[in-house]
Amino acid sequence: MKRKYAEIALALAALALLVAASRGVDGLARKKRTLEVLYLPSGQFVEQASLGYRDLAADVLWFKMVQYYGGYRMGENDIALFAHLVDVITDLDPQFVYAYVFGALIIAQDLGQFEQGMAFLEKGVRNNPDDWWLPFQLGFLNYIYARDYAKALFYFEKAARLPGADPQAARFAAFVAGKAGYVETSIAMWKELARTSDNKYVRELAERYIEKLGAGTFPGAGAR
Amino acid sequence: MNTIAGVALNTFRESMRERILAVAILFGLILMGSSVLLSPLAVGAKQKIIMDVGLAAISIIGVLTAVFLGSTLVHKETDKKAIYLVLTRPISRSSFLAGKLAGILLALALVFAVMTAVMLATIALGRGIIRPAVFASVYLSFLETTVVCSIVTLFSTFTTPMLTSFFALCIFAAGSLSGDLRVFASKFGGEGTRIVTDGLYYLLPNLKVFNLRHEAVHNLPFGAGDVLRATIYAAVYAAVALFFACAIFRRREFK
Amino acid sequence: MNILNVYGIKKHFRGDMSLAKREVLRGVSFHAREGEVLGFLGSNGAGKTTTIKVILGLIRPHAGSVSIFDRSPGDARVMGRIGYLPETPYFYPHLSLAEFLGFCGGMSGVARADLPGRIDRVIEMVDLAPHRSKRLKAFSKGMLQRAGLAQAILHDPDLLILDEPFSGLDPVGRKMVRDILVDLKKRGKTIFFSSHILSDMEALCDRACIIRDGIIAKSVVLDDLLKMGEGTVEVTARGWRAEMTQGMREYVESVRTTGEDAFLVVREQRFVRPVIERLFEGGAEVLAVVNRHRTLENLFLREIARPDARTAKGKKEEKLVFTGF
Numbered sequence: 003m004k005r006k007y008a009e010i011a012l013a014l015a016a017l018a019l020l021v022a023a024s025r026g027v028d029g030l031a032r033k034k035r036t037l038e039v040l041y042l043p044s045g046q047f048v049e050q051a052s053l054g055y056r057d058l059a060a061d062v063l064w065f066k067m068v069q070y071y072g073g074y075r076m077g078e079n080d081i082a083l084f085a086h087l088v089d090v091i092t093d094l095d096p097q098f099v100y101a102y103v104f105g106a107l108i109i110a111q112d113l114g115q116f117e118q119g120m121a122f123l124e125k126g127v128r129n130n131p132d133d134w135w136l137p138f139q140l141g142f143l144n145y146i147y148a149r150d151y152a153k154a155l156f157y158f159e160k161a162a163r164l165p166g167a168d169p170q171a172a173r174f175a176a177f178v179a180g181k182a183g184y185v186e187t188s189i190a191m192w193k194e195l196a197r198t199s200d201n202k203y204v205r206e207l208a209e210r211y212i213e214k215l216g217a218g219t220f221p222g223a224g225a226r
Numbered sequence: 227m228n229t230i231a232g233v234a235l236n237t238f239r240e241s242m243r244e245r246i247l248a249v250a251i252l253f254g255l256i257l258m259g260s261s262v263l264l265s266p267l268a269v270g271a272k273q274k275i276i277m278d279v280g281l282a283a284i285s286i287i288g289v290l291t292a293v294f295l296g297s298t299l300v301h302k303e304t305d306k307k308a309i310y311l312v313l314t315r316p317i318s319r320s321s322f323l324a325g326k327l328a329g330i331l332l333a334l335a336l337v338f339a340v341m342t343a344v345m346l347a348t349i350a351l352g353r354g355i356i357r358p359a360v361f362a363s364v365y366l367s368f369l370e371t372t373v374v375c376s377i378v379t380l381f382s383t384f385t386t387p388m389l390t391s392f393f394a395l396c397i398f399a400a401g402s403l404s405g406d407l408r409v410f411a412s413k414f415g416g417e418g419t420r421i422v423t424d425g426l427y428y429l430l431p432n433l434k435v436f437n438l439r440h441e442a443v444h445n446l447p448f449g450a451g452d453v454l455r456a457t458i459y460a461a462v463y464a465a466v467a468l469f470f471a472c473a474i475f476r477r478r479e480f481k
Numbered sequence: 482m483n484i485l486n487v488y489g490i491k492k493h494f495r496g497d498m499s500l501a502k503r504e505v506l507r508g509v510s511f512h513a514r515e516g517e518v519l520g521f522l523g524s525n526g527a528g529k530t531t532t533i534k535v536i537l538g539l540i541r542p543h544a545g546s547v548s549i550f551d552r553s554p555g556d557a558r559v560m561g562r563i564g565y566l567p568e569t570p571y572f573y574p575h576l577s578l579a580e581f582l583g584f585c586g587g588m589s590g591v592a593r594a595d596l597p598g599r600i601d602r603v604i605e606m607v608d609l610a611p612h613r614s615k616r617l618k619a620f621s622k623g624m625l626q627r628a629g630l631a632q633a634i635l636h637d638p639d640l641l642i643l644d645e646p647f648s649g650l651d652p653v654g655r656k657m658v659r660d661i662l663v664d665l666k667k668r669g670k671t672i673f674f675s676s677h678i679l680s681d682m683e684a685l686c687d688r689a690c691i692i693r694d695g696i697i698a699k700s701v702v703l704d705d706l707l708k709m710g711e712g713t714v715e716v717t718a719r720g721w722r723a724e725m726t727q728g729m730r731e732y733v734e735s736v737r738t739t740g741e742d743a744f745l746v747v748r749e750q751r752f753v754r755p756v757i758e759r760l761f762e763g764g765a766e767v768l769a770v771v772n773r774h775r776t777l778e779n780l781f782l783r784e785i786a787r788p789d790a791r792t793a794k795g796k797k798e799e800k801l802v803f804t805g806f
Contacts (some may be wrong), residue, residue, distance in 0.1 A: 227590060233588075240581070242574050254706060308572045310537075310565070310567045313555075314539070315560055316558070316561040317560075480539040480540065481540065
C-alpha cells in the first residue's frame with residue numbers, strides 16, 4: 003500500500019520536474035524562434051526541402067509570420083525580416099494571393115516602405131494576372147499612402163473588370179471618382195475593410211485609421 | 227486468376243486487422259481536425275490551410291502507411307513460415323506477390339476513402355469550395371502510393387522490413403525532388419555525373435507528376451490528359467517493379 | 482507405382498558469416514509407392530526438414546532430381562494433390578480458424594460450393610469445433626498443430642507430406658492424428674512423414690528410411706523388422722563362460738558381453754530351458770529372460786551408434802562374440 007503512494011508521489015514529482023525544466027528553457031526557445039526567422043534560407047532551398055509539399059510549407063511559414071508580426075505588435079521584437087519572410091512564402095506558393103495583399107500592406111504601413119510594397123504586389127500580379135484582389139490592393143495603397151488618386155482609380159477600375167471581382171472594387175473606384183476629399187474617402191474605405199476583413203490585424207488597423215482620420219491627425223507610417 | 231484474387235482478399239483481411247491502419251486513419255483525423263481548430267490563427271488564409279493540410283495529410287499518410295504495411299506484411303509471412311503453406315499450393319510465386327500487392331492497395335484505397343471523406347467534411351466546415359481538382363489530386367496521390375507500394379514490394383523480396391522502409395522512404399524523397407537534382411547536376415557536374423543523374427532520374431519514380439495539390443487549392447486548371455498520362459506512368463512503373471520483384475522472389479530459397 | 486522419387490539429392494548451405502560450405506544432403510535417394518506409409522527417421526540436424534523442403538520446391542538442390550506424380554517440385558499441376566504440414570506451424574495470426582481453412586482450401590482449388598462442408602468436416606476431425614471462430618493468435622501449440630493437420634487434409638490430397646505431425650500434442654491428440662492417418666491410408670492415400678516418436682512410426686508405417694549425415698543410411702520394411710527376431714529370447718547371465726554353451730549353436734544365435742554380464746540370444750522359445758539349465762550347471766547366474774523382437778528404436782539407435790565413415794566417431798563398443806561351439 004505504502005509502495006503505491008510512493009510511486010504516485012514519485013510520478014507526480016517527475017512530471018513537476020519536467021514542467022519546471024520546460025519553463026526554464028522557455029526563454030531560450032522563444033529566442034530561437036526569432037532566430038529561426040532570421041536564418042530562414044532562400045525560397046529555393048526551402049522549396050527543395052519541402053519535397054512536394056510547398057503549399058503546406060508556405061502555410062507553416064505563414065503561421066510563423068503571424069506569430070512574428072504579433073510579437074512585433076506586442077513589442078517583443080522588430081519586424082526587420084518581415085519582407086524576407088513573405089518573399090519566401092510567396093516563392094513557395096506563388097498563388098497565395100492573400101500573402102501578397104497582407105504582406106504589402108504591412109510593408110507599406112509598418113515598415114514604411116511603400117515602393118517595396120508596390121513591387122511585392124506587382125510580383126503577385128505577375129504570378130496571378132487574373133486575380134482582382136492584387137490590383138485592388140495596389141489601388142488601395144496608392145490612395146492611402148501615396149495619395150496618388152489617378153493611379154488608385156486606374157487600379158480599382160482594373161480590379162473591378164477582372165472576372166469574379168468583389169463589388170468592393172467597383173465601390174472603391176466610385177469613392178475615388180467621387181467629389182469627397184481624402185479624409186472622407188479614406189474613412190469610407192477603411193470602414194468597408196473593417197466590415198469585410200476576417201483578419202484581426204487589418205480590422206485593428208482600420209479602426210486606428212478611422213479614429214485618427216476622424217480626429218484630424220494622420221498616424222504616420224514608420225519613420226514619418 | 228482466382229488465386230491472385232484469393233491472396234489479395236486474404237492480404238486485405240490481414241491488413242484490416244493490423245493496428246497500423248487504425249493508427250494511420252486516426253492520425254489523419256487528428257491532423258485535419260487540428261487544422262480546423264487552428265484555422266482562426268491563420269488570419270485570412272483559413273480555407274487554404276484546411277485544404278493544404280487535408281491534401282498533404284492524405285498524401286503523406288498514404289505513403290507512410292504503404293511503406294510500413296508493405297514492409298511488414300511480406301516479411302512477417304516469411305518470418306513466421308506462414309508462407310510455406312501458400313507456396314506449397316498450386317499458386318505461382320508471381321501470382322502470390324501480385325496478390326499481396328493488390329491486397330495492400332485495396333486496404334490503402336479504404337484508408338484513402340475514409341480520409342478523403344473527412345477532408346471533404348473539414349473543407350465544408352471551413353466553408354471552402356470543393357472542386358473537381360480536389361478529387362483529381364486525391365486520385366493522383368493514390369497513384370503515387372501505388373508506385374511507392376510496388377517499390378516496397380520489390381525491396382521486401384530480398385531485405386529486412388527496416389531496410390525496406392528506409393530505402394522506400396529515401397526513394398520517395400528522391401522521387402519527389404526528381405528533376406531538380408538532374409538540373410543541378412547538369413549545371414555543375416561533368417559528363418559522367420550527367421549520365422549517372424540522367425540514369426537515376428529515369429529509374430527513380432518521378433513523383434512530381436502525381437502532385438496536383440497546388441492546382442486543387444488554388445483552383446488552377448489541369449489537363450485530363452495529364453491525369454491520364456500519370457495513370458499510365460504509374461501502371462507501367464508498378465508493373466515493372468512487380469516484374470523484378472517476381473524475378474527475385476522466384477529464385478528465393480526458404481531455408 | 483512410385484508417386485515420389487527422390488534421387489541423389491545434394492544440398493549445401495553457406496554459413497552466414499563464413500565462406501565454408503556446410504553439406505547438409507550428400508546424395509539422398511528414396512521413393513514412396515502409391516498407397517504406402519513411408520516413415521522418415523533421423524536425428525536433429527540430419528537433414529529431414531531440408532529433404533522435405535527440396536521435395537516441395539522450397540529449396541533447390543545442387544544435384545539430383547525429385548519427381549512427384551511424374552512432375553518437378555513446385556509444379557502447380559501437382560501441388561494441389563499434395564498436403565503439407567510444416568514443422569512448428571505458424572499461421573496468419575489475425576485470421577480465425579474457419580477463415581484460415583477457407584483461404585487454404587480456396588488456394589488448393591477446392592470448389593467454392595464444397596468449401597464450407599469440407600471445412601466443417603475437417604474441423605470436427607481434428608477436434609477444434611469449439612474454436613472455429615477464434616483468431617489463430619489465441620491458439621496454443623497443440624491447437625495450431627491440429628489446425629496445421631486440418632489444412633493439410635482439407636483438399637483431400639493424394640500425397641501427404643508431414644514434418645513431425647505428432648509434435649506438441651498430448652496423448653489424446655496423438656491418438657487423433659494416428660486415427661486420421663490410418664483412415665487416410667485405408668482410403669489409399671500415400672503418406673510420407675517424419676517423426677521422433679518411433680512407436681507411432683512403427684505402428685503406422687509400411688516402410689521407414691533412416692537419414693544420417695545427409696544420406697539414407699538404411700531403409701527397412703517394417704513387417705520384416707518385426708519378423709526379424711520374432712520369437713527370440715534374450716537371456717541375461719552373470720558369470721558366463723564360453724564353455725558353458727559350447728555346442729549349442731543351434732539354440733543360441735549370438736552372445737554379447739558387457740563387462741561381467743552376457744546377453745545370450747536364444748533362437749526360439751523352446752530352446753530357452755536347455756540353455757538355462759546349462760548355465761545353472763556351469764554355475765552362472767540368470768538375471769533376466771526377455772522375449773525380444775527387434776523394434777524400430779533398437780534399429781535406429783544401432784544405426785546412429787555405428788561409427789561414421791567421415792568423422793570416425795563410434796559409440797560404446799559392443800563385443801559380438803561367436804563362440805566356437
